[in-house]
Amino acid sequence: MRLLSHNMLSSNIKGVTNGFPLRIEAEKVVVKQVDLNVRFLKNMFPKIEWKALVEASRTMGYAELPEEVEPSKLDSRDFLQKFHHALLELVLEEGALVCPETGRRFPVSKGIPNMLLHEDEV
Amino acid sequence: MSRPELQNPPEIFYNDDEARKYTRNSRIMEIQSELSERALELLALPEDDVPRLLLDIGCGSGLSGETLSESGHQWIGLDISQSMLDVALENEVKGDLLLADMGQGLGLRSGVMDGAISISAVQWLCNADKSSHNPRLRLKAFFGSLYRCLARGAKAAFQMYPENLDQRELIVSSAMRAGFSGGIVVDYPNSSKKRKEYLVLTCGPPSVNTSVPEGKSEDGDSSFDDDSSGDEENQTVSISDRHRPRKKQRITKKGKGRDWILKKKEQMRRKGNVVPPDTKYTARKRKARF
Ligand SMILES: C[S@@+](CC[C@H](N)C(=O)[O-])C[C@H]1O[C@@H](n2cnc3c(N)ncnc32)[C@H](O)[C@@H]1O
Numbered sequence: 001m002r003l004l005s006h007n008m009l010s011s012n013i014k015g016v017t018n019g020f021p022l023r024i025e026a027e028k029v030v031v032k033q034v035d036l037n038v039r040f041l042k043n044m045f046p047k048i049e050w051k052a053l054v055e056a057s058r059t060m061g062y063a064e065l066p067e068e069v070e071p072s073k074l075d076s077r078d079f080l081q082k083f084h085h086a087l088l089e090l091v092l093e094e095g096a097l098v099c100p101e102t103g104r105r106f107p108v109s110k111g112i113p114n115m116l117l118h119e120d121e122v
Numbered sequence: 123m124s125r126p127e128l129q130n131p132p133e134i135f136y137n138d139d140e141a142r143k144y145t146r147n148s149r150i151m152e153i154q155s156e157l158s159e160r161a162l163e164l165l166a167l168p169e170d171d172v173p174r175l176l177l178d179i180g181c182g183s184g185l186s187g188e189t190l191s192e193s194g195h196q197w198i199g200l201d202i203s204q205s206m207l208d209v210a211l212e213n214e215v216k217g218d219l220l221l222a223d224m225g226q227g228l229g230l231r232s233g234v235m236d237g238a239i240s241i242s243a244v245q246w247l248c249n250a251d252k253s254s255h256n257p258r259l260r261l262k263a264f265f266g267s268l269y270r271c272l273a274r275g276a277k278a279a280f281q282m283y284p285e286n287l288d289q290r291e292l293i294v295s296s297a298m299r300a301g302f303s304g305g306i307v308v309d310y311p312n313s314s315k316k317r318k319e320y321l322v323l324t325c326g327p328p329s330v331n332t333s334v335p336e337g338k339s340e341d342g343d344s345s346f347d348d349d350s351s352g353d354e355e356n357q358t359v360s361i362s363d364r365h366r367p368r369k370k371q372r373i374t375k376k377g378k379g380r381d382w383i384l385k386k387k388e389q390m391r392r393k394g395n396v397v398p399p400d401t402k403y404t405a406r407k408r409k410a411r412f
Contacts, residue, residue, distance in 0.1 A: 004175070005198050005218040012229035012267065020231055040173040040196065047175075047234045088196075112207055115200075115222040115229060119254050122226050122263075 001113055003056050004087045007048055009113070011099035011106075013121045021052035022097035022106070024059045034088045041083055042074055048087075057086040125285060131251035136182070136203035145183040145209045154241060157318060158189035161239040161279040164307065164322050164335065174236035177271075179224055179280075180243025182206040184215035190239070191216040198235075200224065225260030230271035238268060238278040244321070245282050248289045261296035269300045272325040278302075280321040294321060303328040309338040380405035 011019030054065045064082045066073075073079045097106040097113050104121070107114050126135050136144070144150055167174055173194045178187045181199025183206045190197045197217035201207055207219050222228070225247050247264060248257050268278060284290040294306065302323035310316040322334055383405040390397045 001218050001220075004196065005220070008175075008198065008230050008234050008271075009220075010229050010231050012227050019229065037173055037194075039171060043172045043236075044175065049231075110208075110211055112211070112219045112221055115220050116202070117223070117226045119252075122254075 001092050001108060001111055002088055003053060003060070003090055003092075004044070006056050006092070006097070007053055007087075009097070009115075011101065011104070013099060013102055013104060013117060016099060016101045018101060019099055021049065021056065021100065023100060024056055024092060025096040025098060025105070026060050026092060028092075028094035029060045030091045030093050031089050032091050034084075036081065036084045038080060041080055041087070044087070045071065045074060045083075053086060057090060060090045060092065062086055062090055125283075127246055127249055127285065131249070132246050133202045133204070136206045138205045138208070141183055141203065141205040141209045144206075145185065145213070151185055154185040155189050157241050157281045158186040158239060160309065160318070160338075161186075161241060161281055161320060162189060162193060164279040164320055165237040165239065165277045166335075167237060175234070177228075177230075177235050177238035177268075177278075178217065179228075179238055179240035179268075180246070181210065181217070181219065182243075184210035184213055184217070184219075186239060186241040187215050187217045188213075200228070224264045225255070227263035227267035228271055230267070232270050233273050235271050235276060236273055237276050238272065240278070240280045240282075242281060242283060244280045244293060245284050245289060248285070248292060257292065258296070261293065262299070265297045265300035265302065269302060269325055274326050276325045277304075278323045278325075280323075281318060282321060284319075290319075297321065297323055301326070305334040307334055307337045310340060311337060312339065 006022065006024065009020075009022055011022060013019065050069050051067075054067060057063070057065055062085065065086055066079075069079075091111055092108055093111050095108045097108060098104070099106070129135055165176075171194075173196060176190055176195050176197045178190065178197050178199040181187050181197075181201050182203070184199065187197050187199050187210075198220065199210070199215070199217045200220040200222040201210075202221070202223045204221055207221060210219055224244075247261050249255070250257055272278065280293075282293065284293060290306070297304070302325060304321070304323040307320045307322050309318045309320070384400060387397045387400065387404075
């Protein structure tokens with residue numbers, strides 16, 4: 001799972017009011033190269049929860065994203081490169097996603113988070 | 123063979139064997155990618171070369187997602203079958219995969235997805251595979267959460283195989299109740315094999331952009347009972363046909379005529395069937411009452 005998806009995912013356990021962002025427990029992170037597409041990044045940017053992306057990428061061992069960001073940054077090639085790398089190239093292979101409210105762990109194996117809920121969580 | 127939906131829950135039906143068989147069958151591959159291309163077309167994304175973030179619901183081994191990647195889009199796929207997802211991994215699909223049950227609702231933030239497709243999957247929600255399952259509630263949870271995670275004005279296109287009118291009605295009404303507008307598009311309505319239906323939904327109240335596009339059809343009578351495209355991915359034809367007033371449709375819409383009947387009889391003869399000889403009485407008009 002890439003941080004693009006992590007930035008969209010939230011815990012939907014019954015009763016949880018703020019399931020975002022899921023905390024990342026990273027056991028194995030891999031980097032998979034993807035072609036950079038400026039139009040995609042510009043389209044995504046307004047939807048990204050920036051703080052969550054910065055924190056998630058740091059947990060995954062990448063600390064290059066600026067804490068604060070404004071749309072004018074999208075004109076900088078250097079920034080786009082970093083944004084792209086954090087969003088699409090860092091992959092959580094093994095580990096877990098943890099619900100911020102309940103602490104429930106969703107295991108990640110072979111890059112796939114298991115988001116199946118138990119019956120009493122639906 | 124009966125419908126897969128009637129045999130086992132999806133995570134059991136799509137086991138390792140079935141997942142592999144499914145994904146290696148070139149006929150299925152071809153059909154699924156055609157259906158996915160059509161679903162993507164029905165999303166009517168702006169033609170601006172901007173890659174979007176799309177959802178593939180019931181993504182399986184990634185046959186449908188590949189179509190999205192080929193068009194340059196990023197996607198998140200979810201499926202309830204680990205075996206199907208394992209095959210997707212083997213095939214190195216480009217999208218992100220989640221093991222998830224759509225009937226439990228989608229755990230996604232509000233308004234972030236640019237669109238969603240779902241190919242041959244949503245009818246599974248009409249089954250109650252566990253004692254705790256209530257199809258109505260699962261459909262409600264699913265469509266409600268889908269509505270929330272889509273950007274306003276975004277569309278979702280579901281190619282689906284409802285088993286009968288009740289299932290279709292249940293699926294459509296659940297979607298409408300969640301706030302979607304839209305309806306069903308039928309492609310090749312006159313061909314029992316090629317006929318495919320899509321539920322096309324727009325997030326938000328009806329507007330000029332939410333009208334449902336027309337289904338595809340083939341010109342001429344050749345589309346009737348065209349055997350060229352199979353339905354191996356889902357043996358639904360015989361069942362769903364029973365519920366469709368197909369006969370009525372054909373006669374009122376097109377009127378068959380002598381040539382068509384002669385052609386059909388010839389086809390049946392070639393297949394080795396016993397067919398009455400052609401005479402001057404063949405396909406004559408009858409009075410409404412004898
Ligand atoms: C006929 S396959 C289609 C797979 C893929 N969309 C394609 O076109 O090749 C149907 C898929 O729906 C999945 N499915 C069924 N019920 C589901 C549910 N409740 N949640 C998520 N996926 C489900 C099955 O596991 C299966 O992979």
